[in-house]
Amino acid sequence: MARTAGSHSQTTGPRVHDAALKLFARHGFAAVSMRQIAAEVGVQAGALYNYTPDKQTLLLDLMRGHMDALLAERAQRGKHGGPLERLEEFTRFHIRFHLERPDAVFVSYMELRNLSPENFETIEALRRRYEDELEGILRDGVAAGLFAVADSKIATLAVIAMLTGVTTWYRPAGRLSVNEVETIYWDMVRKAVAA
C-alpha cells in the first residue's frame, strides 16, 4: 500500500497538529511517540515527516500557534477606555481565551523545558509581549491614582497566574458558566490592585 484514498495535505496537516496537541496535553511531550500521533491520525509514522521536520519543531509550532493566536485576538480589543475598563476587558478576555483551548494552554505552560534554548527564547519573547500589555494597564492605573500596586511587574505575574489557574479546575459541565467565572475573578482582580 502507499497513498491512501482521499489523502490530502490540506486535511492531514491540521490533523497531525490536532492529534499532537491532544496527546501532548494528555500525556506530555516526552511520553508521546510519533507512532502514537500517527495512529491517532490514521497514518504510518513516516508520513508525519511530510508535515514536520522533526518532533521538536512540531512542539514549537503548536506553542507558537497558541501564542500567535493569543496576541492576534488580543490586538483587536481593549484599546479604548480607562485603566479600569481595560483591566476588566483583559481579565475577561484572558479567562475566556484560555478556557476555550485547554489543551494548547496545558502544552504551552508545561512543555517549555522541552524546547531548545533558541526556541524557548522565541516563545518567551511572545509571552513577555502579552505580559507587557497587562503591565501597561496597571501602570496607567497607578499613574491615574486608580490602582495601588507595590511592584507592577510582580502584580502582572500574580494576576496572570491567578487567572490562568482557572484552566486547572474549570469544567464546562460544572455549576458555573464562563461568564460567571469571569465575574468572580474580575471582582478579585479589581480589589487586589485597587488603590
Add this chain to the structure above:
Amino acid sequence: MARTAGSHSQTTGPRVHDAALKLFARHGFAAVSMRQIAAEVGVQAGALYNYTPDKQTLLLDLMRGHMDALLAERAQRGKHGGPLERLEEFTRFHIRFHLERPDAVFVSYMELRNLSPENFETIEALRRRYEDELEGILRDGVAAGLFAVADSKIATLAVIAMLTGVTTWYRPAGRLSVNEVETIYWDMVRKAVAA
C-alpha cells in the same frame, strides 16, 4: 565488581530520591531514564531497584513526600488569631515553603498526569486537605464580616494559584528577598478578599 566501597542503604536511598527529584524537575518524568538517575547517583541502573519497586512508585513517593511535608509543617502553625492573622500566616507560609523547594513543587504540579488513577487520587486527597485549610480561613472571615468572596472554593483556588506562581519567576539572586515577596503578595491577597 559488585558492592562498592562505602556503599550504604541509608546514604544511597536519599541520594536516589534527590537525583530523581532534580532530574524530573529539569527534564520531566517521562524524559528521564532510570539509567540517568543511576548515573547521577553514581551507580548502575539495577541498584535503584533496591530503593523503589519501579519508576512509577519513585514518582509517587516524591510527590507524597512533598505533600506530607507541606501538611506537616502547616499543622504546626497558624491555629490562633483571627481570620486576618491566619490568612497572612497562610500566605507567608505558602510562599516561603514553596520557594524553599522549587524542584519538588515543579514535579508535584507538572507530573500529576503520570500518576496512575489510584495514585493520582492519593495525591489529590492530600492537596484538597491543604486547600481546605485556606477555605476554612476564608469562610471564617466571611462569617465575621471581614472578607467578601463570591465563592469560597474559587477564591481558595485563585489565591493558591496566585501564590504558587512565585515559583515560576523568583530567583534567589534577584532584587527581592523572600520576605519582600511575601509582603507584596500579602498586600494583594488581603485586598482581593477584603469586604
Add this chain to the structure above:
DNA sequence: CTTTTATCTGAACAGGTGTTCAGTTAACCT
C-alpha cells in the same frame, strides 16, 4: 488516457527503555 506529482507505506536503522537476576564484593556481626 497518459504522465506527472503528491502522499503514504513498510521496512529498516542504531540506539534507548524499564526491569530482572545470577554472581560478586564490602560491611557488619559474633
Add this chain to the structure above:
DNA sequence: AGGTTAACTGAACACCTGTTCAGATAAAAG
C-alpha cells in the same frame, strides 16, 4: 577471624524510540 548479609554490577530480556527512504499508489495535470 570467619560467616552472614546487604549492596551493587553487568549482562540480558523484549520492546519501543525518532528518523530515513525506496517503492507503491491515488490524485491532479495535460
